[in-house]
Amino acid sequence: MARVRMRDVAEHAGVSVRTVSNVVSGYPHVSPDTRARVQRSLDELGYRMDYLARGLRSGRTGFIALAVPFVAEPYFAELAQAVIRAAGRRGITVLVESTAGDSEVERRIVDGGLTNVADGVLLSALTLPASDMAAKKPDFPLVMLGEHSVGDQFPRVGIDNVAAARTAVEHLLAQGCRRIVALGRNGSENGRQRTEGYEQAMSAARVRRVNWLVVPVEDWTRDQGYAAVRELLDGDGPLPDAVFAFNDALAVGALRALDASGVRVPEDVAVVGIDAIQESAYTHPPLTSVAPDLDAIAERALALLEEQMQALGESGRAAPGEDVQAGAVAAAPQEATPYRLIVRESSRRGPVHE
Amino acid sequence: MARVRMRDVAEHAGVSVRTVSNVVSGYPHVSPDTRARVQRSLDELGYRMDYLARGLRSGRTGFIALAVPFVAEPYFAELAQAVIRAAGRRGITVLVESTAGDSEVERRIVDGGLTNVADGVLLSALTLPASDMAAKKPDFPLVMLGEHSVGDQFPRVGIDNVAAARTAVEHLLAQGCRRIVALGRNGSENGRQRTEGYEQAMSAARVRRVNWLVVPVEDWTRDQGYAAVRELLDGDGPLPDAVFAFNDALAVGALRALDASGVRVPEDVAVVGIDAIQESAYTHPPLTSVAPDLDAIAERALALLEEQMQALGESGRAAPGEDVQAGAVAAAPQEATPYRLIVRESSRRGPVHE
DNA sequence: CTTGAGTCTTGCATCGATGCAAAAGATCAC
DNA sequence: GTGATCTTTTGCATCGATGCAAGACTCAAG
Structure with a gap:
């Protein structure tokens, strides 16, 4: 038929x-x-x-695009699931794109590469440099997802990175840890913010500088976490008493490296991550992690997107040739969503010792 | 602008x-x-x-839909990534849908619920009963993905389940294990086939029936694996010397349960899974697993899909009202893709003992 | 100079739905 | 009975691109 x-x-x-x-x-x-x-x-x-035909006439397709660096990374997979679920409730279909963390691809998206197939775009950028975006303003509904910020002319939804990192480190400090390694700084804005949170917490606790250690990585993956910790253990510096990994994938790699070297967690080294991916409840030992509320992120992001689509619908499309004024760009909402610390064995120590 | x-x-x-x-x-x-x-x-x-407008006129949208039960399940996330990558090479955009493993949703897809937005559909079904599909034939390009079969009128790409399961169990047998638990039977066709592979291997090795044990679960998730193994350990039966989990998520749960109970892996109990998700290389201890070649699956699936799209393009759309003849339905290709066993610590035992 | 065979360019209808506004029909007050 | 108002239904143009086939133009051969 x-x-x-x-x-x-x-x-x-x-x-x-x-x-x-x-x-x-x-x-x-x-x-x-x-x-x-x-x-x-x-x-x-x-x-x-025929949604295509309707979309052509009505100017709405019923799709939104979700662009993430890697669909297979647990955090993004879980985020995608949350977005798909939230969109489903609104009768919206989600089109998932993978940017491979390539800033060129991300730029293309911000430039509107998906606007003809989607009513709006959710972009979880990884590498897009804020400087490149300084004078830009999207001419279509766009919400930045997660933590990477590229300037406040773009609405954004995500947790407060600095605060989340601080929370994680404060928890380690409360467990009596002092020689805490921050694992995961890289070129990203994201990494910068989490480093800042680490520094704030260390500073506030008056931990002596000699105990600070920020270990860089390239990507926030299990293997990078493994390799970095491996190298740390093989080095001749004193052993840290805690690792604060900038995300759970790094933490998983770290746990594996510690395990392989016979270092006990949490007795010798406590470990904390961020993201609270499902996997983190099943590591050895189960991983303490800061859990962003993905459903809240998805809900708020869609709400912001719908607001923009609404506004666009009322004003109609801008006249062709009407250029966006650079300079006085209105600031878009930057929403911080809730998160909470899930304490599991990887950081649960007995009474404080020092 | x-x-x-x-x-x-x-x-x-x-x-x-x-x-x-x-x-x-x-x-x-x-x-x-x-x-x-x-x-x-x-x-x-x-x-x-404007791809919508072009799609309307030319009858092609440049999209394919990929429907999986849960985007956030590692196996499906990795599969999606492979499909997105393969599609990207062909200039095709992938629209990811989540069925939540609901057979009603899956039926709707087979009935063509996505055909107006996608040129073709890849469906990784979980629960759709083959009986319901007996007399059906899709009137649009459709390829079943992965292992769940619903009858051979639908082309399908995936590993040979029975053989893969047999491979896993044979490996355990070769390690000297005899009391092997098969973990994961549920209502699915998938589960049936992996159970069969288990039975074939056990049978061929002449393992006495008293040592066979098939443990049912509801879903193939970490928590179900954990709960099932927990129950097994709490029971008063003799301890198994190996667990063959029907997928890695179950295996991860099993490992966690064993770890929590102080059972040593692989010395006391060896563990093997299927899927070889990335996570499996980082468990405690690293998990032996059967790795389907996801890139091969994605490639072949897209090739089959394109073949169908091609054929449709030439024949033109079937005339309205022309019903599909039930009964003599031509068999569609059922392609078995390669897989290999990745042996890691979770099953590596010393010399055979018995 | 004409013809024929290309090459290059164009106008018009069309894909399947919706926006718009008018036509047709129903209802009611006076 | 007549006009006003409201409900119900309809026809036509339109969204942005492509299929089709014809028109305009170029160039070589006769």
């Missing part, structure tokens, strides 16, 4: 195409009688809306 | 809309001069194709 169009349904029911459209879209002024007859034809022929 | 249409470009370049279209789509008979002028206008105005 092939494509059934409204026209086919209309003929079958003996009404006009427009009336079928009215029934389908729930227009109120249709007589119960007609509505029933059309509905019957609809069912009988198995009509399915 | 708002939407730039071909018309705008045409005016700017002083040519017809059709010529712009010809340039954009690479039609050969365009003079170098004109082509250059149009290209300049294209760049200058920042033209971006």
